[in-house]
Amino acid sequence: VNKYIEKLKLETPINKQxxxxxxxxxxxxxxxxxxxxxxxxxxxxxxxLPMFILASKIDSYEQRQIVxxxxxxxxxNGDLKNAHGNTFKEYLYxxxxxxxxxxxxxxxxxxxxxxxxxxxxxxxRDILVSIAMxxxxxxxxxxxxxxxxxxxxxxxxxxxxxxxHYTLHRELDIHHAQSFYNIIRSNWxxxxxxxxxxxxxxxGNALIINLYNSLL
Numbered sequence: 001v002n003k004y005i006e007k008l009k010l011e012t013p014i015n016k017q018x019x020x021x022x023x024x025x026x027x028x029x030x031x032x033x034x035x036x037x038x039x040x041x042x043x044x045x046x047x048x049l050p051m052f053i054l055a056s057k058i059d060s061y062e063q064r065q066i067v068x069x070x071x072x073x074x075x076x077n078g079d080l081k082n083a084h085g086n087t088f089k090e091y092l093y094x095x096x097x098x099x100x101x102x103x104x105x106x107x108x109x110x111x112x113x114x115x116x117x118x119x120x121x122x123x124x125r126d127i128l129v130s131i132a133m134x135x136x137x138x139x140x141x142x143x144x145x146x147x148x149x150x151x152x153x154x155x156x157x158x159x160x161x162x163x164x165h166y167t168l169h170r171e172l173d174i175h176h177a178q179s180f181y182n183i184i185r186s187n188w189x190x191x192x193x194x195x196x197x198x199x200x201x202x203x204g205n206a207l208i209i210n211l212y213n214s215l216l
Contacts, residue, residue, distance in 0.1 A: 001181065001188040001197065005139070008205055014143045019212040023151045028216075030157055034097055036215040039108040041092065043211065045085040046115045048074035050122040054130050057122075066179045070134075073172060087165040094162035095152075110214030114207055121203065128184055128193055132200025133207070135180030140208045142173035 014020055019036070022028040028036075048071050055067040076082030092102065118137075122130045149166040152158050160167075184200075187193035 001185050004198070005136070005181070005201060008136075008201060009140070009143075012205060012209060014140065014147055014209075017209055017213055019216055020144070020147055020151075022216070023148070026155070030096075030155075032216070033157070034092075034095055036212075037092055037095065038097060038101060038105050039111055039215050040211075041085070041088060041102065041105070042107050042111045043114055044088045047084075047118075050119045050130075051134070053119075053122045054127065054134070057127050063183050066183060070176050070179065073176070084165070091158075091162065091165040094158055108215065110211055113214075114211045117203075117207060121200075126196045128187060128196040129200035129203070131180050131183050132197045133204035135177050135184065136201045136204030137208045138173040138180065139177035140205060142171075142177065144208070144212065145173065 015024065019028075023033065051067055051071050051074070055064050055071065058064040058067065072078075074084050076084070076086070080086065089102065093099070118133070121133055145166040149163050152163060152166075153160060184193075184197045188197060
């Protein structure tokens with residue numbers, strides 16, 4: 001499974017996606033970047049909700065605990081000021097966005113599609129599809145967080161101390177991704193399971209990449 005994951009990531013490099021190309025080469029203005037980040041907030045706030053359903057569908061205590069730990073991380077491990085939705089809001093304020101802009105935001109079509117697809121997948125498809133999907137989303141988001149942090153710092157939009165959300169996810173989501181991958185790894189050699197895992201990995205990869213590109 002590791003070889004397939006790496007192959008998929010090499011075939012769809014983050015730095016070659018339109019959103020990140022524009023961010024890195026300077027075509028994406030601060031104003032437009034702020035707009036995309038406001039839109040992204042609803043994805044951050046929603047992301048842990050389908051995990052509760054996924055956890056409820058897993059029979060194994062050990063595997064269920066992996067998902068529960070991920071949920072706890074999303075909620076700041078009991079310190080709600082560190083819940084990921086709240087750290088993302090603080091990042092937005094540091095980026096120069098007003099609270100009124102967040103209150104007046106309307107859900108973006110790309111984010112609605114992202115959220116709904118994740119929820120429908122968790123509710124209606126095999127848990128191996130869902131676990132693989134979450135693993136790949138976390139994996140790619142870790143890469144995206146690293147590139148976003150580098151670009152925002154490089155363009156002087158923020159100082160390092162104001163980028164705690166993305167610097168955290170650059171490391172934490174690698175751990176999250178590997179924990180999801182650990183659940184599916186033992187099923188990879190089984191033909192029926194292999195197809196489900198493959199579909200989930202492809203879906204997660206497409207979802208997170210298409211989300212960012214559609215925020216423009």
